[in-house]
Amino acid sequence: MAKQTILVVDDEKDLLDLIEYNLKKEGFDVLKAENGEEGIKIAKEHNPDLILMDIMMPKMDGLEAVKHIRSDDDLKAIPIIFLTARSDEKTEVEGLDIGGDDYITKPISTTKLISRIKAVMRRFEETTEEVNRLEVHDLVIDKDRYIVIRGDEEFQLPRKEFELLYYLASRKGKVRDRQTLLNKVWGDNIYVVDRTVDVHVRKIREKLGDHYIETVKGVGYRFKE
Amino acid sequence: MAKQTILVVDDEKDLLDLIEYNLKKEGFDVLKAENGEEGIKIAKEHNPDLILMDIMMPKMDGLEAVKHIRSDDDLKAIPIIFLTARSDEKTEVEGLDIGGDDYITKPISTTKLISRIKAVMRRFEETTEEVNRLEVHDLVIDKDRYIVIRGDEEFQLPRKEFELLYYLASRKGKVRDRQTLLNKVWGDNIYVVDRTVDVHVRKIREKLGDHYIETVKGVGYRFKE
DNA sequence: TACAGCCGTTAAGAAATTGTTACGCCCTGT
DNA sequence: ACAGGGCGTAACAATTTCTTAACGGCTGTA
Numbered sequence: 017m018a019k020q021t022i023l024v025v026d027d028e029k030d031l032l033d034l035i036e037y038n039l040k041k042e043g044f045d046v047l048k049a050e051n052g053e054e055g056i057k058i059a060k061e062h063n064p065d066l067i068l069m070d071i072m073m074p075k076m077d078g079l080e081a082v083k084h085i086r087s088d089d090d091l092k093a094i095p096i097i098f099l100t101a102r103s104d105e106k107t108e109v110e111g112l113d114i115g116g117d118d119y120i121t122k123p124i125s126t127t128k129l130i131s132r133i134k135a136v137m138r139r140f141e142e143t144t145e146e147v148n149r150l151e152v153h154d155l156v157i158d159k160d161r162y163i164v165i166r167g168d169e170e171f172q173l174p175r176k177e178f179e180l181l182y183y184l185a186s187r188k189g190k191v192r193d194r195q196t197l198l199n200k201v202w203g204d205n206i207y208v209v210d211r212t213v214d215v216h217v218r219k220i221r222e223k224l225g226d227h228y229i230e231t232v233k234g235v236g237y238r239f240k241e
Numbered sequence: 242m243a244k245q246t247i248l249v250v251d252d253e254k255d256l257l258d259l260i261e262y263n264l265k266k267e268g269f270d271v272l273k274a275e276n277g278e279e280g281i282k283i284a285k286e287h288n289p290d291l292i293l294m295d296i297m298m299p300k301m302d303g304l305e306a307v308k309h310i311r312s313d314d315d316l317k318a319i320p321i322i323f324l325t326a327r328s329d330e331k332t333e334v335e336g337l338d339i340g341g342d343d344y345i346t347k348p349i350s351t352t353k354l355i356s357r358i359k360a361v362m363r364r365f366e367e368t369t370e371e372v373n374r375l376e377v378h379d380l381v382i383d384k385d386r387y388i389v390i391r392g393d394e395e396f397q398l399p400r401k402e403f404e405l406l407y408y409l410a411s412r413k414g415k416v417r418d419r420q421t422l423l424n425k426v427w428g429d430n431i432y433v434v435d436r437t438v439d440v441h442v443r444k445i446r447e448k449l450g451d452h453y454i455e456t457v458k459g460v461g462y463r464f465k466e
Numbered sequence: 467t468a469c470a471g472c473c474g475t476t477a478a479g480a481a482a483t484t485g486t487t488a489c490g491c492c493c494t495g496t
Numbered sequence: 497a498c499a500g501g502g503c504g505t506a507a508c509a510a511t512t513t514c515t516t517a518a519c520g521g522c523t524g525t526a
Contacts, residue, residue: 135429138421160415161466162457174513175459211473212515218474233472233523399502437504439484446485458483458512 021045022133023064025055025081026099027073035068038126039133043203052081059091066137070099095136152185152239153228164224176201177220180213184229184239193236213237246270247358248289250280250306251324252297260293260354267355277306284316291362293354295324320361377410377464378453389449401426402445405438406464409454414466416457438462 022044026032029050036046047062049055051073059067071079082098085091148159156165162178164171173181179201184192192200194210202208217229217237230240247269251257254275261271272287274280277294284292294307307323310316373384381390387403389396398406404426409417417425419435427433442454442462455465 134420135424138424161463162416162460172457175457176514208514209516211517214473215475215515218476231473401503433504434506436484436506440486440504443485443487456484 019043019045020065020137021047021062022066022068023047023049023055023059023062024068025049025052025073026068026070027051028070035129038130041205042130044133052077052084055081056084056088056091059085059094060088063090064094066133067094067096068099068133069096072100095140097132097136150182150185152188155185155224155228157182157185166224171223173220173223177216177223180216181220181224181229184237188239189241191232191235191238197236244268244270245290245362246272246287247291247293248272248274248280248284248287249293250274250277251293251295252276253295263355264358269358277309280306281309281313281316284310284319285313288315289319291358292319292321293324293358294321322357322361375407375410377413380410380449380453382407382410391449396448398445398448402441402448405441406445406449406454409462409464413464416460416463418461422461 022039024032024035024039024046025048026035027050032048032050036048039046047058047064049058052069055067055069058064067085069082071077082096085094085096150157150159154166157178158165159178159182162172162175164173164178164181180197183197183201194213197213198206198208198210217231220229228240230238232238247264249257249260249264249271250273251260252275257273257275261273264271272283272289274283280292280294283289292310307321310319310321375382375384379391382403383390384403384407387398387400389398389403389406405422408422408426419438422438423431423433423435442456445454453465455463457463
Protein backbone atom coordinates (compact mmCIF):
# COMPACT_ATOMS: atom_id res chain seq x y z
CA MET A 17 0.00 0.00 0.00
CA ALA A 18 1.23 3.42 -0.79
CA LYS A 19 2.02 5.64 2.14
CA GLN A 20 -0.89 7.66 3.31
CA THR A 21 -0.70 11.35 3.85
CA ILE A 22 -2.19 13.14 6.80
CA LEU A 23 -2.57 16.88 7.07
CA VAL A 24 -2.40 18.19 10.60
CA VAL A 25 -3.73 21.66 11.26
CA ASP A 26 -3.02 23.17 14.64
CA ASP A 27 -1.66 26.47 15.87
CA GLU A 28 0.44 25.00 18.64
CA LYS A 29 3.75 24.25 17.05
CA ASP A 30 4.89 21.89 19.76
CA LEU A 31 1.82 19.78 19.45
CA LEU A 32 2.14 19.83 15.71
CA ASP A 33 5.65 18.47 15.95
CA LEU A 34 4.68 15.87 18.47
CA ILE A 35 1.87 14.60 16.30
CA GLU A 36 4.07 14.65 13.27
CA TYR A 37 6.67 12.58 15.03
CA ASN A 38 4.17 9.98 16.09
CA LEU A 39 2.42 9.74 12.78
CA LYS A 40 5.67 9.37 10.91
CA LYS A 41 6.69 6.64 13.25
CA GLU A 42 3.52 4.88 12.21
CA GLY A 43 4.47 5.22 8.59
CA PHE A 44 2.32 8.12 7.49
CA ASP A 45 3.45 11.05 5.47
CA VAL A 46 2.69 14.23 7.34
CA LEU A 47 1.83 17.73 6.20
CA LYS A 48 1.48 20.60 8.64
CA ALA A 49 -0.44 23.83 8.72
CA GLU A 50 -0.83 26.37 11.50
CA ASN A 51 -4.22 27.76 10.73
CA GLY A 52 -7.32 27.04 8.74
CA GLU A 53 -6.40 29.14 5.80
CA GLU A 54 -3.04 27.51 5.36
CA GLY A 55 -4.65 24.14 5.92
CA ILE A 56 -7.01 24.60 3.04
CA LYS A 57 -4.25 25.76 0.79
CA ILE A 58 -2.11 22.75 1.55
CA ALA A 59 -5.04 20.41 1.28
CA LYS A 60 -5.73 21.66 -2.22
CA GLU A 61 -2.14 21.21 -3.24
CA HIS A 62 -1.52 17.78 -1.82
CA ASN A 63 -4.86 16.08 -1.47
CA PRO A 64 -4.15 14.33 1.80
CA ASP A 65 -5.88 11.11 2.75
CA LEU A 66 -7.05 12.50 6.05
CA ILE A 67 -7.11 15.81 7.89
CA LEU A 68 -6.56 16.30 11.58
CA MET A 69 -8.02 19.67 12.45
CA ASP A 70 -7.84 21.71 15.59
CA ILE A 71 -11.02 23.61 16.28
CA MET A 72 -9.64 26.66 18.05
CA MET A 73 -7.20 28.56 15.92
CA PRO A 74 -6.39 32.12 14.97
CA LYS A 75 -7.09 33.47 11.51
CA MET A 76 -9.55 30.82 10.49
CA ASP A 77 -10.78 28.31 12.97
CA GLY A 78 -11.29 24.65 12.32
CA LEU A 79 -15.02 24.74 11.88
CA GLU A 80 -14.73 27.46 9.33
CA ALA A 81 -12.02 25.59 7.50
CA VAL A 82 -14.04 22.42 7.38
CA LYS A 83 -16.97 24.23 5.90
CA HIS A 84 -14.72 25.32 3.09
CA ILE A 85 -13.34 21.88 2.60
CA ARG A 86 -16.74 20.28 2.55
CA SER A 87 -17.92 22.62 -0.12
CA ASP A 88 -14.91 22.08 -2.34
CA ASP A 89 -15.53 19.28 -4.79
CA ASP A 90 -11.96 18.15 -4.79
CA LEU A 91 -11.70 18.01 -1.04
CA LYS A 92 -15.13 17.18 0.24
CA ALA A 93 -14.51 13.48 0.39
CA ILE A 94 -11.49 13.70 2.66
CA PRO A 95 -12.17 12.36 6.15
CA ILE A 96 -11.64 14.85 8.93
CA ILE A 97 -10.96 14.32 12.60
CA PHE A 98 -11.33 17.24 14.95
CA LEU A 99 -9.11 18.06 17.84
CA THR A 100 -10.88 19.90 20.63
CA ALA A 101 -9.36 21.45 23.72
CA ARG A 102 -12.30 20.58 25.89
CA SER A 103 -15.20 18.36 25.24
CA ASP A 104 -17.38 21.39 25.19
CA GLU A 105 -20.65 20.16 23.90
CA LYS A 106 -21.48 22.85 21.52
CA THR A 107 -18.32 22.77 19.52
CA GLU A 108 -18.29 19.06 19.47
CA VAL A 109 -21.68 18.83 17.93
CA GLU A 110 -21.23 21.64 15.54
CA GLY A 111 -18.20 19.82 14.32
CA LEU A 112 -19.97 16.62 13.56
CA ASP A 113 -22.68 18.54 11.91
CA ILE A 114 -20.57 20.22 9.32
CA GLY A 115 -18.93 17.03 8.41
CA GLY A 116 -16.23 15.97 10.79
CA ASP A 117 -15.90 12.24 10.96
CA ASP A 118 -14.69 11.94 14.47
CA TYR A 119 -13.31 14.13 17.18
CA ILE A 120 -10.67 13.72 19.81
CA THR A 121 -10.28 15.77 22.94
CA LYS A 122 -6.96 17.10 24.06
CA PRO A 123 -4.79 16.17 25.76
CA ILE A 124 -4.18 13.53 23.20
CA SER A 125 -3.04 10.05 23.89
CA THR A 126 -0.92 8.96 21.01
CA THR A 127 -2.20 5.45 20.79
CA LYS A 128 -5.73 6.70 20.83
CA LEU A 129 -5.00 9.18 18.12
CA ILE A 130 -3.45 6.56 15.91
CA SER A 131 -6.21 4.08 16.40
CA ARG A 132 -8.86 6.68 15.68
CA ILE A 133 -7.09 7.66 12.53
CA LYS A 134 -6.86 4.11 11.36
CA ALA A 135 -10.47 3.46 12.23
CA VAL A 136 -11.66 6.44 10.24
CA MET A 137 -9.49 5.48 7.31
CA ARG A 138 -10.83 1.99 7.31
CA ARG A 139 -14.34 3.30 7.37
CA PHE A 140 -13.51 5.25 4.28
CA GLU A 141 -11.66 2.58 2.43
CA GLU A 142 -14.69 0.37 2.32
CA THR A 143 -16.62 3.16 0.77
CA THR A 144 -13.98 3.95 -1.77
CA GLU A 145 -13.81 0.42 -2.99
CA GLU A 146 -10.43 0.45 -4.57
CA VAL A 147 -9.47 -2.41 -6.74
CA ASN A 148 -6.33 -4.00 -5.48
CA ARG A 149 -6.00 -6.33 -8.33
CA LEU A 150 -3.24 -6.45 -10.88
CA GLU A 151 -3.29 -8.39 -14.10
CA VAL A 152 0.12 -8.84 -15.64
CA HIS A 153 1.10 -11.38 -18.27
CA ASP A 154 -0.73 -14.52 -17.34
CA LEU A 155 -0.92 -13.62 -13.67
CA VAL A 156 -3.62 -12.10 -11.57
CA ILE A 157 -2.28 -10.65 -8.37
CA ASP A 158 -5.19 -10.06 -6.07
CA LYS A 159 -4.32 -8.09 -2.99
CA ASP A 160 -7.79 -8.26 -1.49
CA ARG A 161 -7.47 -11.96 -1.33
CA TYR A 162 -3.75 -12.20 -1.03
CA ILE A 163 -3.46 -14.75 -3.74
CA VAL A 164 -1.84 -15.04 -7.13
CA ILE A 165 -3.72 -16.79 -9.88
CA ARG A 166 -2.45 -18.27 -13.13
CA GLY A 167 -4.95 -20.12 -15.23
CA ASP A 168 -6.64 -22.27 -12.72
CA GLU A 169 -3.69 -22.53 -10.41
CA GLU A 170 -3.79 -20.55 -7.24
CA PHE A 171 -0.70 -19.56 -5.31
CA GLN A 172 -0.61 -18.59 -1.67
CA LEU A 173 2.55 -16.62 -1.23
CA PRO A 174 3.75 -15.61 2.23
CA ARG A 175 3.29 -11.97 3.03
CA LYS A 176 6.67 -10.57 2.14
CA GLU A 177 6.89 -12.52 -1.06
CA PHE A 178 3.45 -11.43 -2.03
CA GLU A 179 4.07 -7.81 -1.30
CA LEU A 180 7.37 -7.80 -3.07
CA LEU A 181 5.80 -9.34 -6.12
CA TYR A 182 2.92 -6.94 -5.92
CA TYR A 183 5.21 -3.97 -5.68
CA LEU A 184 7.33 -5.00 -8.63
CA ALA A 185 4.34 -6.02 -10.72
CA SER A 186 2.62 -2.73 -10.08
CA ARG A 187 5.64 -1.02 -11.60
CA LYS A 188 6.08 -3.35 -14.47
CA GLY A 189 9.29 -2.82 -16.33
CA LYS A 190 10.83 -0.44 -13.86
CA VAL A 191 14.01 -1.42 -12.13
CA ARG A 192 14.25 -0.99 -8.38
CA ASP A 193 17.39 -1.42 -6.38
CA ARG A 194 17.40 -3.53 -3.27
CA GLN A 195 17.35 -0.63 -0.90
CA THR A 196 14.32 0.85 -2.53
CA LEU A 197 12.55 -2.45 -2.40
CA LEU A 198 13.33 -2.76 1.25
CA ASN A 199 11.98 0.69 1.93
CA LYS A 200 8.84 0.18 -0.04
CA VAL A 201 7.97 -3.32 0.92
CA TRP A 202 9.56 -3.73 4.32
CA GLY A 203 9.12 -0.16 5.45
CA ASP A 204 11.40 2.76 6.06
CA ASN A 205 12.95 2.35 9.43
CA ILE A 206 13.54 -1.34 9.10
CA TYR A 207 16.99 -2.70 9.34
CA VAL A 208 17.63 -5.78 7.28
CA VAL A 209 20.46 -6.81 5.05
CA ASP A 210 19.64 -6.13 1.47
CA ARG A 211 20.53 -9.61 0.32
CA THR A 212 17.31 -10.60 1.99
CA VAL A 213 15.59 -9.36 -1.11
CA ASP A 214 17.47 -11.92 -3.15
CA VAL A 215 16.16 -14.71 -1.07
CA HIS A 216 12.61 -13.59 -1.46
CA VAL A 217 13.01 -13.15 -5.17
CA ARG A 218 14.32 -16.63 -5.37
CA LYS A 219 11.35 -18.00 -3.49
CA ILE A 220 8.95 -16.24 -5.77
CA ARG A 221 10.76 -17.63 -8.78
CA GLU A 222 10.69 -21.04 -7.23
CA LYS A 223 6.95 -20.93 -7.01
CA LEU A 224 5.92 -19.03 -10.08
CA GLY A 225 8.85 -19.63 -12.39
CA ASP A 226 11.81 -17.51 -13.42
CA HIS A 227 10.13 -15.55 -16.11
CA TYR A 228 8.46 -12.81 -14.12
CA ILE A 229 11.14 -11.11 -12.12
CA GLU A 230 14.31 -10.16 -13.98
CA THR A 231 17.66 -9.38 -12.49
CA VAL A 232 19.43 -6.27 -13.65
CA LYS A 233 22.98 -6.84 -12.63
CA GLY A 234 24.50 -4.14 -10.54
CA VAL A 235 21.18 -2.39 -10.19
CA GLY A 236 18.32 -4.45 -8.87
CA TYR A 237 15.20 -6.23 -9.99
CA ARG A 238 12.28 -5.55 -12.25
CA PHE A 239 9.09 -7.19 -13.29
CA LYS A 240 9.34 -8.32 -16.88
CA GLU A 241 7.52 -6.17 -19.34
CA MET B 242 -36.50 9.71 1.38
CA ALA B 243 -39.68 9.13 3.28
CA LYS B 244 -40.18 10.97 6.52
CA GLN B 245 -38.28 9.29 9.26
CA THR B 246 -39.89 8.22 12.47
CA ILE B 247 -38.31 8.68 15.85
CA LEU B 248 -39.55 7.08 19.00
CA VAL B 249 -38.86 9.09 22.13
CA VAL B 250 -39.03 7.30 25.45
CA ASP B 251 -38.91 9.45 28.57
CA ASP B 252 -40.95 9.74 31.71
CA GLU B 253 -40.90 13.51 31.89
CA LYS B 254 -43.86 14.64 29.91
CA ASP B 255 -42.68 18.17 29.50
CA LEU B 256 -39.42 17.08 28.06
CA LEU B 257 -41.17 14.63 25.82
CA ASP B 258 -43.30 17.40 24.40
CA LEU B 259 -40.36 19.69 23.96
CA ILE B 260 -38.44 17.08 22.06
CA GLU B 261 -41.44 16.22 19.99
CA TYR B 262 -41.91 19.82 19.06
CA ASN B 263 -38.33 20.21 17.97
CA LEU B 264 -38.13 16.99 16.05
CA LYS B 265 -41.33 17.72 14.19
CA LYS B 266 -39.98 21.10 13.29
CA GLU B 267 -37.06 19.27 11.73
CA GLY B 268 -39.37 17.12 9.70
CA PHE B 269 -39.38 13.91 11.66
CA ASP B 270 -42.40 11.90 12.62
CA VAL B 271 -42.46 11.41 16.36
CA LEU B 272 -43.77 8.65 18.57
CA LYS B 273 -43.81 8.94 22.35
CA ALA B 274 -43.67 6.53 25.23
CA GLU B 275 -43.34 7.16 28.94
CA ASN B 276 -41.55 4.07 30.07
CA GLY B 277 -39.53 1.20 28.72
CA GLU B 278 -42.36 -1.23 28.51
CA GLU B 279 -44.54 1.08 26.55
CA GLY B 280 -41.55 1.99 24.42
CA ILE B 281 -41.01 -1.58 23.38
CA LYS B 282 -44.65 -2.04 22.59
CA ILE B 283 -44.75 1.01 20.38
CA ALA B 284 -41.48 0.09 18.75
CA LYS B 285 -42.85 -3.26 17.74
CA GLU B 286 -45.95 -1.71 16.32
CA HIS B 287 -44.34 1.07 14.36
CA ASN B 288 -40.79 0.07 13.69
CA PRO B 289 -39.27 3.51 14.10
CA ASP B 290 -36.07 4.54 12.35
CA LEU B 291 -34.43 5.59 15.56
CA ILE B 292 -35.11 5.47 19.28
CA LEU B 293 -34.28 8.15 21.81
CA MET B 294 -34.26 6.47 25.17
CA ASP B 295 -34.04 7.91 28.66
CA ILE B 296 -32.06 5.73 30.99
CA MET B 297 -33.76 6.48 34.29
CA MET B 298 -37.40 5.63 34.17
CA PRO B 299 -40.03 3.95 36.31
CA LYS B 300 -41.40 0.53 35.46
CA MET B 301 -38.66 -0.53 33.10
CA ASP B 302 -35.57 1.56 32.74
CA GLY B 303 -33.81 2.38 29.51
CA LEU B 304 -31.03 -0.13 29.77
CA GLU B 305 -33.47 -2.91 30.38
CA ALA B 306 -35.60 -1.79 27.49
CA VAL B 307 -32.66 -1.68 25.17
CA LYS B 308 -31.66 -5.18 26.10
CA HIS B 309 -35.07 -6.33 25.03
CA ILE B 310 -34.89 -4.40 21.84
CA ARG B 311 -31.49 -5.74 21.00
CA SER B 312 -32.62 -9.27 21.44
CA ASP B 313 -35.70 -8.86 19.34
CA ASP B 314 -34.98 -9.78 15.77
CA ASP B 315 -37.37 -7.23 14.37
CA LEU B 316 -36.01 -4.38 16.42
CA LYS B 317 -32.36 -5.10 16.94
CA ALA B 318 -31.23 -3.08 13.97
CA ILE B 319 -32.78 0.16 15.11
CA PRO B 320 -30.25 2.76 16.19
CA ILE B 321 -30.66 3.98 19.74
CA ILE B 322 -29.50 7.14 21.42
CA PHE B 323 -29.54 7.32 25.19
CA LEU B 324 -30.48 10.26 27.30
CA THR B 325 -28.72 10.37 30.64
CA ALA B 326 -29.29 12.69 33.51
CA ARG B 327 -25.71 12.67 34.60
CA SER B 328 -22.65 11.83 32.62
CA ASP B 329 -21.86 9.09 35.06
CA GLU B 330 -19.30 7.10 33.20
CA LYS B 331 -20.44 3.73 34.24
CA THR B 332 -23.95 4.05 32.97
CA GLU B 333 -22.60 5.59 29.87
CA VAL B 334 -20.41 2.67 29.14
CA GLU B 335 -23.01 0.16 30.08
CA GLY B 336 -25.30 1.82 27.65
CA LEU B 337 -22.93 1.63 24.77
CA ASP B 338 -22.15 -1.88 25.72
CA ILE B 339 -25.61 -3.23 25.37
CA GLY B 340 -26.05 -1.61 22.07
CA GLY B 341 -26.75 2.06 22.34
CA ASP B 342 -25.31 3.96 19.44
CA ASP B 343 -24.75 7.24 21.15
CA TYR B 344 -25.72 9.00 24.34
CA ILE B 345 -26.54 12.53 25.27
CA THR B 346 -26.51 14.07 28.72
CA LYS B 347 -29.32 16.21 29.96
CA PRO B 348 -30.01 19.05 29.95
CA ILE B 349 -30.37 18.80 26.27
CA SER B 350 -29.49 21.42 23.77
CA THR B 351 -31.84 21.13 20.86
CA THR B 352 -29.27 21.69 18.19
CA LYS B 353 -27.08 19.11 19.75
CA LEU B 354 -29.86 16.61 19.87
CA ILE B 355 -30.80 17.11 16.27
CA SER B 356 -27.29 16.86 14.99
CA ARG B 357 -26.59 13.75 16.99
CA ILE B 358 -29.66 12.15 15.59
CA LYS B 359 -28.63 12.99 12.10
CA ALA B 360 -25.13 11.75 12.69
CA VAL B 361 -26.32 8.41 13.99
CA MET B 362 -28.71 8.04 11.11
CA ARG B 363 -25.99 8.78 8.63
CA ARG B 364 -23.86 6.14 10.19
CA PHE B 365 -26.65 3.66 9.89
CA GLU B 366 -27.56 4.37 6.35
CA GLU B 367 -24.14 3.27 5.32
CA THR B 368 -24.33 0.09 7.26
CA THR B 369 -27.88 -0.98 6.64
CA GLU B 370 -29.09 -2.46 3.44
CA GLU B 371 -27.65 -5.87 4.04
CA VAL B 372 -29.10 -9.10 2.98
CA ASN B 373 -29.85 -11.08 6.06
CA ARG B 374 -29.31 -14.47 4.63
CA LEU B 375 -26.11 -15.71 3.13
CA GLU B 376 -25.61 -18.94 1.29
CA VAL B 377 -22.00 -19.91 0.98
CA HIS B 378 -20.63 -23.31 0.14
CA ASP B 379 -22.84 -25.72 2.01
CA LEU B 380 -23.81 -23.20 4.65
CA VAL B 381 -26.79 -21.01 5.10
CA ILE B 382 -26.07 -18.18 7.46
CA ASP B 383 -29.31 -16.67 8.52
CA LYS B 384 -28.94 -13.41 10.32
CA ASP B 385 -32.61 -12.97 10.93
CA ARG B 386 -32.56 -16.01 13.11
CA TYR B 387 -28.94 -15.98 14.13
CA ILE B 388 -28.56 -19.51 13.00
CA VAL B 389 -26.25 -21.42 10.70
CA ILE B 390 -27.58 -24.33 8.72
CA ARG B 391 -25.72 -27.10 6.94
CA GLY B 392 -27.77 -29.89 5.44
CA ASP B 393 -30.12 -30.70 8.21
CA GLU B 394 -27.79 -29.67 10.96
CA GLU B 395 -28.48 -26.44 12.69
CA PHE B 396 -25.87 -24.49 14.60
CA GLN B 397 -26.60 -21.94 17.24
CA LEU B 398 -23.49 -19.83 17.40
CA PRO B 399 -23.05 -17.26 20.16
CA ARG B 400 -23.41 -13.71 19.04
CA LYS B 401 -19.81 -12.74 18.44
CA GLU B 402 -18.99 -15.96 16.69
CA PHE B 403 -22.01 -15.59 14.51
CA GLU B 404 -21.31 -12.02 13.62
CA LEU B 405 -17.69 -12.69 12.87
CA LEU B 406 -18.63 -15.56 10.62
CA TYR B 407 -21.29 -13.47 8.99
CA TYR B 408 -18.94 -10.61 8.35
CA LEU B 409 -16.29 -12.80 6.81
CA ALA B 410 -18.77 -14.81 4.80
CA SER B 411 -20.38 -11.70 3.43
CA ARG B 412 -17.00 -10.75 2.02
CA LYS B 413 -16.10 -14.14 0.79
CA GLY B 414 -12.52 -14.42 -0.32
CA LYS B 415 -11.39 -11.08 0.99
CA VAL B 416 -8.78 -10.95 3.66
CA ARG B 417 -9.43 -8.80 6.69
CA ASP B 418 -6.89 -8.06 9.36
CA ARG B 419 -7.76 -8.46 13.01
CA GLN B 420 -8.15 -4.79 13.68
CA THR B 421 -10.63 -4.42 10.89
CA LEU B 422 -12.57 -7.37 12.13
CA LEU B 423 -12.67 -5.90 15.59
CA ASN B 424 -13.90 -2.60 14.27
CA LYS B 425 -16.50 -4.15 12.08
CA VAL B 426 -17.78 -6.84 14.36
CA TRP B 427 -17.05 -5.54 17.82
CA GLY B 428 -17.42 -1.87 17.03
CA ASP B 429 -15.16 1.10 16.51
CA ASN B 430 -14.34 2.38 19.92
CA ILE B 431 -14.13 -0.93 21.63
CA TYR B 432 -10.89 -1.86 23.23
CA VAL B 433 -10.07 -5.52 23.11
CA VAL B 434 -6.89 -7.36 22.38
CA ASP B 435 -6.82 -8.41 18.78
CA ARG B 436 -5.94 -11.99 19.62
CA THR B 437 -9.51 -12.24 20.78
CA VAL B 438 -10.38 -12.69 17.17
CA ASP B 439 -8.25 -15.82 17.04
CA VAL B 440 -10.15 -17.40 19.83
CA HIS B 441 -13.45 -16.75 18.20
CA VAL B 442 -12.20 -18.07 14.92
CA ARG B 443 -11.11 -21.18 16.66
CA LYS B 444 -14.50 -21.67 18.23
CA ILE B 445 -16.20 -21.31 14.91
CA ARG B 446 -13.85 -23.86 13.40
CA GLU B 447 -14.49 -26.15 16.30
CA LYS B 448 -18.17 -26.14 15.57
CA LEU B 449 -18.33 -25.94 11.81
CA GLY B 450 -15.00 -27.41 10.80
CA ASP B 451 -11.74 -25.90 9.62
CA HIS B 452 -12.62 -25.51 6.01
CA TYR B 453 -14.50 -22.25 6.04
CA ILE B 454 -12.23 -19.67 7.57
CA GLU B 455 -8.70 -19.53 6.25
CA THR B 456 -5.73 -17.94 7.93
CA VAL B 457 -3.49 -15.68 5.93
CA LYS B 458 -0.43 -15.42 8.03
CA GLY B 459 0.77 -11.97 8.71
CA VAL B 460 -2.40 -10.51 7.31
CA GLY B 461 -5.60 -11.84 8.78
CA TYR B 462 -8.47 -14.14 8.02
CA ARG B 463 -10.71 -14.76 5.09
CA PHE B 464 -13.70 -16.88 4.25
CA LYS B 465 -12.76 -19.55 1.78
CA GLU B 466 -13.82 -18.88 -1.73
C1' DT C 467 44.96 -17.21 -14.67
C1' DA C 468 43.90 -14.47 -10.67
C1' DC C 469 40.89 -11.18 -8.81
C1' DA C 470 36.88 -8.51 -7.81
C1' DG C 471 32.05 -7.69 -7.93
C1' DC C 472 27.57 -9.53 -8.04
C1' DC C 473 24.07 -12.84 -7.82
C1' DG C 474 21.96 -17.54 -6.86
C1' DT C 475 21.21 -21.05 -3.53
C1' DT C 476 20.87 -23.27 0.80
C1' DA C 477 20.28 -24.39 5.25
C1' DA C 478 19.94 -23.17 9.98
C1' DG C 479 18.53 -20.29 13.59
C1' DA C 480 15.72 -16.30 14.90
C1' DA C 481 11.56 -14.00 14.89
C1' DA C 482 6.88 -13.50 14.13
C1' DT C 483 2.44 -15.26 14.01
C1' DT C 484 -1.16 -18.33 15.01
C1' DG C 485 -3.39 -22.39 17.48
C1' DT C 486 -5.03 -24.06 21.69
C1' DT C 487 -6.18 -24.31 26.29
C1' DA C 488 -7.37 -22.63 30.65
C1' DC C 489 -8.96 -19.12 33.71
C1' DG C 490 -11.75 -15.46 35.46
C1' DC C 491 -15.43 -12.18 34.96
C1' DC C 492 -20.05 -10.91 34.10
C1' DC C 493 -24.63 -11.49 33.07
C1' DT C 494 -28.79 -14.37 32.97
C1' DG C 495 -32.14 -17.36 34.23
C1' DT C 496 -33.37 -20.55 37.94
C1' DA D 497 -27.23 -17.58 45.73
C1' DC D 498 -25.87 -20.61 42.03
C1' DA D 499 -25.03 -22.93 37.55
C1' DG D 500 -24.10 -22.09 32.78
C1' DG D 501 -22.91 -19.66 28.75
C1' DG D 502 -20.51 -16.15 26.44
C1' DC D 503 -16.40 -13.33 26.30
C1' DG D 504 -11.87 -11.48 26.78
C1' DT D 505 -7.05 -12.46 28.28
C1' DA D 506 -2.94 -14.63 29.20
C1' DA D 507 0.31 -18.20 28.52
C1' DC D 508 2.57 -21.74 26.15
C1' DA D 509 2.95 -24.78 22.15
C1' DA D 510 3.17 -25.35 17.30
C1' DT D 511 4.02 -23.40 12.84
C1' DT D 512 5.36 -20.55 9.41
C1' DT D 513 7.97 -16.97 7.74
C1' DC D 514 12.01 -14.12 7.67
C1' DT D 515 17.01 -13.24 7.95
C1' DT D 516 21.43 -14.15 7.97
C1' DA D 517 25.63 -16.07 6.76
C1' DA D 518 28.27 -18.87 3.91
C1' DC D 519 29.63 -20.90 -0.27
C1' DG D 520 29.82 -21.34 -5.25
C1' DG D 521 29.31 -19.61 -9.94
C1' DC D 522 29.58 -16.38 -13.49
C1' DT D 523 31.48 -12.40 -15.80
C1' DG D 524 34.59 -8.92 -16.90
C1' DT D 525 39.23 -7.20 -16.25
C1' DA D 526 44.13 -6.88 -15.50
